[in-house]
Amino acid sequence: MGFEVIKPGLLSTLQDEGRYGYRKYGVIVAGPMDRFAHRTANLLVGNGYEAVALEMTLSGPTLVAQSDRLVAICGADMEAKVDGSLAPLWQPFVLRTGSELQFQYAVEGCRAYLAVHGGFMAAEALGSHSTYLRAGMGGYEGRTLRVGDVLKMEKDESPIQLINAVDLRARSVSPRIRPDYRDNLVVRIVKGKEASYFTPESWSQLLSQSFQVTSQSDRMGYRLSSERKLALTEGISYEMISEAVACGTIQVPSSGQPIVLLADCQTTGGYPHIGHVISADLPLVAQIKPGGMLQFQEVTHREAQEQLLLQAMDLKLLEIGMQTWFRGLKK
Structure with missing residues (x-):
């Protein structure tokens, strides 16, 4: 059980952290274009950085949930709607069985990321599940999504404690660390x-x-x-x-x-x-x-390193906070 693809979107691919260790053989890294949004979406649903999420470009897909799922959307604002009502960004929320998640054209930013608790199931190639389109490797049969595809989960069900959590809005990512997307x-x-x-x-x-x-x-x-x-x-x-x-x-x-x-x-x-x-x-x-x-x-190189460390610290604090919350739900 997972998500049925009703509309594939302009360029929708499954991506994990990327394919490392093979550049010397001419194999690219791939992975998410916006690594920060990809990692944040995964953390919000209790995944690690390495989990597979769906990257959507400019115009997103329409998906139907085949079971209750804990999900999060980060990155570009594609005016995502659940059964006609706006879905939250940068916070986890529950998709109920039969609900339709519809993405529009991006009004802010270019790429959005959909993460699900447990991560999406994707083909593995050379130690990574990321889609490499030119080589037809990884992801969903090495290609972009098509109408009729079914996205399956690594974990078949989200724990009932997560589905019934009542304070999901309190898990929203602080505006302080959200990227300021602009053209x-x-x-x-x-x-x-x-x-x-x-x-x-x-x-x-x-x-x-x-x-x-x-x-x-x-x-x-x-x-x-x-x-x-x-x-x-x-x-x-x-x-x-x-x-x-x-x-x-x-x-x-x-x-x-x-x-x-x-x-x-x-x-x-x-x-x-x-x-x-x-x-x-x-x-x-x-x-x-x-x-x-x-x-x-x-x-300077020093400033570049400092900015990367600050970004990593923000993600680490978010990871600690979410892990603590998830552990509390499962007790």
Whole structure:
């Protein structure tokens, strides 16, 4: 028993934390685009970070619950409704048997995450259940959802104590730690290995002008567009020997327009790396819709590490609080 897919949505895939340890063989990490929202949704329903959740992009699916389920929705606001009434965001709630959960077009942010107590069941490939679409690996048969699919659970039933809990609204995530999703964003970066290959004017342009996320963007990376191209110092080529890249790497091809690599990015790349988006800001970048704007702000490696630690502390406090609450329900 699980959820029947009535409408699949634009791009709905099952994702866990990602596929690690295989990049040396050319296998990408995959996993959620917005790791913070994915982890938060799982914590709210009593799961660990590694549990499989449903990632929905721009326009979400319509699902029918086949049994009572404890669920949570985090990330973009897709105006989710349960039998016509607005569903809560950033807090757990109960879906009753036969209830229809319907997601609309995202009015804030780009990607939403649906987690269920126990986690969704998904195919495992190379130690991960994440969907890798280009290789047809993991997730739901290695693909996006289709009409008629049935999403099954790792745990067949939610404990009755969770279903009958009366203070679920008190479990809402504090607004203090919720990301501020917007389509006009300032993104913090550190200098890349080849930043010195660019002219001083180009580095200034990177930090002063606005870039638009183009419609050619996807889970592999965001292609950006601006009025002025980023130019290399005379005598240096845009075509380089391929080397390792990672989620957050900012590459600049011969067009002079940067590309921010994201969750499904390739393992190596042959363009110069002008910078890297700090890990703490990657969830915000993942929530920018095509057509949205962003600017870059340089920070030090120390600041980047501090911001990631602060984000990890927020999640750890939420995890401790939710685990304590769940243990109390089960006594």
